[in-house]
Amino acid sequence: MYKTRRRPLTALxxxxxxxxxxxxxxxxxxxxxxxxxxxxxxxxxxxRGPPVIVVPGVLATAGxxxxxxxxxxxxxxxxxxxxxxxxxSGPQGDDxxxxxxxxxIAAVRSVTHSELIFGHSYGGLIALEAALTSGCFSxxxxxxxxxxxxxxxxxxxxxxxxxxxxxxKLLDAFATFSVSAxxxxxxxxxxxxxxxxxPVILKPADRRQMFSLxxxxxxxxxxxxxxxxxxxxxxxxxxxxxxxxxxxxxxDWVAPAMRALAEVLPSLVVHEFPKLDHFGxxxxxLLQVAQAVSSFLLAD
Numbered sequence: 437m438y439k440t441r442r443r444p445l446t447a448l449x450x451x452x453x454x455x456x457x458x459x460x461x462x463x464x465x466x467x468x469x470x471x472x473x474x475x476x477x478x479x480x481x482x483x484r485g486p487p488v489i490v491v492p493g494v495l496a497t498a499g500x501x502x503x504x505x506x507x508x509x510x511x512x513x514x515x516x517x518x519x520x521x522x523x524x525s526g527p528q529g530d531d532x533x534x535x536x537x538x539x540x541i542a543a544v545r546s547v548t549h550s551e552l553i554f555g556h557s558y559g560g561l562i563a564l565e566a567a568l569t570s571g572c573f574s575x576x577x578x579x580x581x582x583x584x585x586x587x588x589x590x591x592x593x594x595x596x597x598x599x600x601x602x603x604x605k606l607l608d609a610f611a612t613f614s615v616s617a618x619x620x621x622x623x624x625x626x627x628x629x630x631x632x633x634x635p636v637i638l639k640p641a642d643r644r645q646m647f648s649l650x651x652x653x654x655x656x657x658x659x660x661x662x663x664x665x666x667x668x669x670x671x672x673x674x675x676x677x678x679x680x681x682x683x684x685x686x687x688d689w690v691a692p693a694m695r696a697l698a699e700v701l702p703s704l705v706v707h708e709f710p711k712l713d714h715f716g717x718x719x720x721x722l723l724q725v726a727q728a729v730s731s732f733l734l735a736d
Contacts, residue, residue, distance in 0.1 A: 464502065464516075466524065469547045472539040475526035478518040479544050483509020487550035488733060489541060490516040493557030493582070494656050495649050496718070497522045501556065504717045507726035508554075511734060515548045517541065519559075521652040532655050534565050534663065541566040551575070552733050556717045558582040558656055561663070567673045577678040577729045579717050580685060584664040585696045588689035590617060591661045598654055606647045607631055613653065619686030619714070667693075671700040678705045678732040680725065682712035690714070705732065 464482035471477050479489075480498045482505050490508070492501050498516040505514040520540060521528040529536070541553070541562065551574040555563030560581025567573045582589060593616035600609035611630040614622050625633070635643065679697050681690055698704055707728050712721040 464505070467515075467547075468524065469543040471526075471536070471543045473529075473536070475520065475529070475536075475540070476524070477520070477526070477540045477543050478524035479548075480505065480516045480518065481513065481548075482506055482516075483512055483514045485509075485512040486552060486733065487513045487515060487548045488552035488554060489544055489548065489550045489563075490514055491541070491553065491555035491559030491562050492516070492519060493555075493559045494653050495646050496556070496559075497645065497649075499523075500718050504722045504726055507723050508730055511730045512552070513548075515544060515550060517544055519562075521649070528652055528655055532659075534562070534659050535569075537562045537659075538566045538569050542570055542572075545570070545572060552577075554578070554729055555581060557714065558660070561660065564670055564673065564677075565663075567675050567677075568670060571674060573675045575678070575733050576673070576675045577680070577732055579680045579725060580682065580687070580690050580714050581679070581693060581697075582660055582689075583667050583693035583696055584660050584689060585667060585692040586665055588692045589657070589660050589664070591657060593617060594654060594657060594661075601650055601654065606650060607634065609650055610634060610646060613650075617657075620688070621686055667696040668700055670697065671702075673701060676703045676705075676732075677701050678707065678729065680707045680709065680716070680728060682714060682716050682721075683708050683710035684713045687714055 464480040466478060467481055468476050468478045490501055490505055492498060498518040501516050505516045508514050518525045520526060553563045553573050554577040556579045560578030561583055563576050563578055564581055567576045593612055597609045597612050611627050611634060615625055615627050615630050679694060681694055709716055709721060709724055717725045
């Protein structure tokens with residue numbers, strides 16, 4: 437059923453806010469596993485059923501995917517990784533790399549015995565890399581994975597961004613990143629105006645979280661840069677792969693990433709959600725994404 441190259445997304449029921457609130461309110465348990473280098477990797481567990489590992493993206497924590505995990509938890513035991521540099525997990529460290537991320541996933545997998553994994557954005561890139569390096573996953577689901585093709589994920593902002601962080605200019609750095617690497621509508625906004633808009637758009641708690649993750653964001657994007665145009669290695673992934681994207685996603689690198697995966701993955705299934713954007717797993721459409729992921733993971 438899931439061996440076809442492409443399959444159109446069927447219409448799914450749109451959730452309401454109260455549903456999401458109830459899902460987010462359902463309980464989860466915090467656990468931890470030691471990674472290969474001894475770093476503590478925390479993860480949140482919820483739900484019941486076959487185990488699946490969930491990996492958040494840049495500027496995100498396990499809590500940002502709590503509602504998604506709760507929805508997926510109706511059919512699976514969901515283990516959402518608190519990646520390095522976040523929450524109760526240890527720091528990224530000066531030797532941070534994709535290999536470290538894959539070792540962290542392996543540590544969580546060793547105690548959860550999961551053969552299933554889902555990743556969003558940079559978390560999707562981690563999921564693909566983990567599936568390639570370990571060979572222990574039978575199914576991989578990703579939503580707009582951060583796969584850079586021919587420099588499609590731009591890094592021209594990184595040097596100035598790093599200087600701003602060193603000077604403690606967090607709002608300047610965040611505004612520069614948002615304008616330089618964000619969706620097309622954001623790239624039309626002058627940096628000075630973005631600096632005025634961000635404190636209005638973001639709730640104080642969200643802004644504090646974003647600011648705390650700005651250094652990690654730089655390290656993670658540098659990893660993306662080092663992996664640019666290496667997607668052909670993914671033909672070595674033995675797992676079945678579901679690649680999802682939002683029809684309303686306004687990021688220029690998403691389409692090349694999806695084409696690249698279709699080129700090299702023989703068992704790929706592509707689902708497009710016409711009305712969702714890059715943040716489908718963390719917005720009201722998350723129940724649609726969770727339903728698609730659940731169906732894929734449960735299918736024979």
